Amino acid sequence: MKTKPVLTIDDVRTILDAASRYAREHDWNVTISVVDDGGHLLGMLRLDGAAPLTAVISPGKARVSALGRRESGTYEQSINEGRYAYLSVPMDAMLEGGVPIVVDGQVVGAVGVSGVKSTQDVEIAKAGIAALSGR
Numbered sequence: 001m002k003t004k005p006v007l008t009i010d011d012v013r014t015i016l017d018a019a020s021r022y023a024r025e026h027d028w029n030v031t032i033s034v035v036d037d038g039g040h041l042l043g044m045l046r047l048d049g050a051a052p053l054t055a056v057i058s059p060g061k062a063r064v065s066a067l068g069r070r071e072s073g074t075y076e077q078s079i080n081e082g083r084y085a086y087l088s089v090p091m092d093a094m095l096e097g098g099v100p101i102v103v104d105g106q107v108v109g110a111v112g113v114s115g116v117k118s119t120q121d122v123e124i125a126k127a128g129i130a131a132l133s134g135r
Contacts, residue, residue, distance in 0.1 A: 015132065065111075
């Protein structure tokens with residue numbers, strides 16, 4: 001039987017704390033979501049001033065990234081380049097801003113961010129994930 005790493009509640013808190021700190025340093029009002037490798041929500045933080053819709057989009061981006069085992073923006077890029085068949089996939093946020101969390105070569109979850117430019121959403125997600133290696 002194989003074993004694999006999994007996210008703990010402390011990991012989720014570390015990610016949310018680091019990502020929200022990064023967002024606040026840039027005055028970005030966003031929602032940050034962390035999901036496990038099955039796309040199930042483990043934690044979410046909606047910063048003051050973030051639009052209500054971000055609380056729907058953020059976990060969707062994380063879910064797409066976790067289930068797809070890649071950044072959610074790859075799907076958006078494919079669609080924009082004419083791969084319209086992806087629009088039939090039953091996912092709710094194939095938009096840039098979801099980043100997988102990879103540990104020992106395995107995707108253990110993902111972070112999704114919504115509220116600013118998509119490239120900035122990715123920056124925030126990566127700042128949260130980077131905090132895991134700093135512990």
